[in-house]
Amino acid sequence: MSKLTFENQTLIPGPGQSVLDTLLQAGVQIPHSCKQGVCQSCLIQVGAGEIPAQAQAGLKAGQISKGLMLSCSCYPQSDLKLQRYNPKQEMLTTRVVSKRMLRPDVLELKLDGELKYQAGQYVTLWRNDTIARSFSLASQPTERFLSFHIDVRPNGQFSQWAAQTLQLGDSLSLQGPLGDCVYQSEATTPLLLAATGTGAGTLTALAKEALTQGHTGPIHFLMCARHFQSMYWQxxxxxxxxxxxxxxxxxxxxxxxxxxxxEIADVYPLIRQEFPPLNNVDVYLCGAASFVNKMRKQCFLAGVKPRNVFCDAFEPGG
Ligand SMILES: Cc1cc2nc3c(=O)[nH]c(=O)nc-3n(C[C@H](O)[C@H](O)[C@H](O)COP(=O)(O)OP(=O)(O)OC[C@H]3O[C@@H](n4cnc5c(N)ncnc54)[C@H](O)[C@@H]3O)c2cc1C
Ligand code: FES
Structure with a gap:
């Protein structure tokens, strides 16, 4: 049985329990959001012990050399001595330069900050020391400001605050960029881009990036929704x-x-009816996790190779 030592406490994770959940259960406040190894808000430092490889997946070499790991993805195999990590060291301070509603429940937020990123990547935005949420960039690196399309959810701890309280000129901490749903296709390869909800902004930025880089193959862009009223960005x-x-x-x-x-149409059967053969197509998917997962499956069934599918699934945080 592995033992965790943290700030003079000794804790034993339950069967299948992550380090993060063990700490939270013991009443230790550790920032966290996705609990899926995506947002990197739950970084913790390991002073001694063997870190499972999965707990460092996606971390940069500099983070690994500091002994950092994602506490939500760590299921320890040996004793670990843990230290709190101040994620501020990972953050960039940005300033709010623009806010506008693109739809009654979609906020476009623009931030001023020197960030090196690729269209399609995401960052984690921090409301304070504990509340952090991931959002994908809806801008291209050549644009003056970093842009985000934020679904303003009922009771959204970040999104409601961003829509109602955050003011122009306020500073906002940003962690990242992260993610590999970025344009990486041969110029002549046919592309299939499919988005739902606020994925519209991110995939439009990715399409613009492909065109900027001289993509000549056809780019099929599917904007999907349950109801036409919920579409925006057309x-x-x-x-x-x-x-x-x-x-x-x-x-x-x-x-x-x-x-x-x-068109009134269901995108899932449409993929298999209208697009095959898809074996030479690169697919980019962005939006609600249920949509991305279902689309991915349909694409595989239609012949797309798994290595040719790039996804950004908007999983809930919090
Ligand atoms: C890699 C990545 C990129 C993302 N990019 C974007 C983006 O560009 N734009 C965007 O709007 N969102 C994006 N998301 C999703 C966003 O991070 C979450 O939806 C986040 O929880 C929103 O915070 P909140 O303050 O609005 O709501 P929270 O305080 O987290 O939650 C409020 C309520 O809404 C529910 N909820 C929250 N998010 C979801 C969801 N995605 N699906 C279903 N129910 C949910 C919660 O369960 C809760 O009941 C991304 C997520 C990931 C992992
Ligand atoms: S990566 Fe651990 S909570 Fe998001």
Missing amino acids: HEINKLARQHSHFQPRFLALEGTPLTGG
């Missing part, structure tokens, strides 16, 4: 289509009055 997507004839957007929803050019 004008930006259509603008791109007017500028580039090989960028071909479709707007699909199950219900509602179709927008101009919109």
Whole structure:
């Protein structure tokens, strides 16, 4: 049985219990969000003991050499001596330069900060020392500001605060960038991009990046929703289509009055009916985790190779 030592306490994780859950259960306040090894808000330092490889997946060499690990992804195999880590060392301070509602429940937030990133990556934004949430960039690195599309959820601890309380000029701490759902295709490869919800902003930025880098293969862009009323960002997507004839957007929803050019259609069967063969296509998926997971499966069934699918699943944090 492995033993954890943390600030003069000795703790024994229960069967299948992560280090994070063991600490939280003992009343220790450790910042955390996704609990899936994605957001890196739960970093903790190991003074002694063997760190399982999974607990350092996605960390940079500099973080690993400091003995950092993701406490949510650590299921210890040996005794560990743990120290609190101040995540501020990982953070960039940015300033709010713009806020506007793109839809009654989607906030566009623009931040000023010197961040090196690629379109399609995500960051973790910190409201304070304990509340952190991940959001994908909806801008290209060439743009002046970092842009985000934030779904403002009922009782959202970050999103409600960002929509209602955060002011222009306020500073906001940012951790990252993270993630590999970035443009990485051969210029002539056909692309299938599919987004739902606030994934629209991120995938539009990724499509713009592909076009900026001279992508010449067809780019099929599927904007998907349950209801047409919940769609937004069409004008930006259509603008791109007017500028580039090989960028071909479709707007699909199950219900509602179709927008101009919109179709009542279920995207999951459509992938297999209208797009095969997909074995030479690169697929980029972004939005609600349930959508991304289901789409990924449909793409595999339609012949897409697993290594050609790049995803950004918007899992809940908190
Ligand atoms: C890699 C990554 C990238 C992401 N990018 C974006 C992005 O660009 N834009 C964006 O809007 N979101 C994005 N998300 C999702 C976002 O981080 C979470 O939805 C987060 O919990 C939102 O915080 P909140 O303050 O709104 O709500 P919270 O305080 O976390 O939760 C409030 C309530 O809403 C529910 N809830 C929260 N998020 C979800 C969800 N995604 N699905 C279902 N129920 C949920 C919670 O269970 C809770 O009941 C991303 C997530 C990941 C992991
Ligand atoms: S990576 Fe551990 S809580 Fe997100």
